[in-house]
Amino acid sequence: MNTETVDRPARGAGGGLRGRGGLVIPLIMALVSTYVVIGIAMMEVPPDTTFPGPKFFPTILAVAGYLLAALLTLHYLRNPDEKADQTEYRTYSDWTAFAWVVGGLVVFILLLDLLGWIVAGGLLFWCVTRAFGSSRPAFDISVALLVSSAIYLIFGAGLGLPLPSGILGGL
Template identity: 25%
Template sequence: MTQHSSRSTALQTVVGAGTLLLGCLLAWGATSISSEAGYGGVGPNFFPWVVAIVLVVCGVLSIVHARTGGFRALEEASGDGQAHWKGFIWVSVGLLLNAMLITTLGFILSCALCFVLAVRGFKSSEGRLDLSPKAWFKDLLIGVALAAPVYWMFTQLLAINLPGLTNTGWL
C-alpha cells in the first residue's frame, strides 16, 4: 500500500477536473444537437446528455474524493514505470487512419486496418513485435472477420448506414 501524498492529491484533483471539463464540453456540444424525438421516443441528443451528466457527476465526485483524502487504499502500481511510446504511436496511428479513411475504404477495411496497427502496438509493448508479411496478413484477416459481422449487423439488421466500399450494403 502506498502512502498518500500531496502530489497524488493534486494529480487526482487534476483527473477529476479534466473529467468535469470533458462533461461540461460534451453538455455544451449536446445543446447543438436536435432534441426532436425519434424512434423509441428519444432524440439524438439523449445519449450525449446522459454521458455528459455522468461525466460531470464523476468529475465532481473525483474532485471531492481527492480533496478529502484521495484514494486511500491504492495498491502498488503494476507494469512498467514508463509508458511504451512506440506502442502508443502504433495504436494512435491506427485510430487516426480509421477516422480518416472510413469514408474512402469503407467501415470493414478501415476497421481492419485499425485492428492491424493496434495489434502491432500491443505486441510491441510486450516485446513481440512481428513485422513479417505473414503476421500483417493474418491480423488483417482477423480484423476483417471482426469488422464484417459488425458492419452487416448494423447495415442489414438494424438498418443503420455505415460507410461502405460499395453501395450494396455488404462491403
C-alpha cells in the first residue's frame, strides 16, 4: 500500500482553485493597472509636449503592474497553498490593522481640505503606526506632524505645488 496516496490528497481535490486564494492579489494588481491605462487613454496632452511627457511614467507603472500580476498568477497556479484544507494556516489576516489603515485613509480623504495637509497627513501617519502595533502614541503623533510638515514644505516651497493648508492656513 502506498502511504503517499493515503496521507496526501490529490492536487486537484476539492476544486481547481483550492489553495489558490493568493490569486486575489494579481487580480487587484491587474485591475489597478487597467485603471491606470484608462487614465492614460483619457489624458489630454498638448501636441508640443516633449519626451518623456506626462504619459511616460504611468505607462511604465501599468506595464510593471501587468507583468507582476502575470508572474504572481503563474506562481500561485504552479504552487498552491498545500495547507488550504487544514485548520492550521501559515498566514492570517489582521482585520483590525486593515481597519485602522483604511479608516485613516478615508478620514484623510474626507478631512484633507478642512484640516489641511499637515494635520490630516499626521492623522493618517498615526493611524498607520497604530495599525502596525505601535504603543507610543505621543511619539507617533510628534513624528507624524514633523514628517507631514516636512512634506508640506518640500511641496510648497521646494516644488511650488501648494497643498491644502486647512485650519492652519491663517497662521
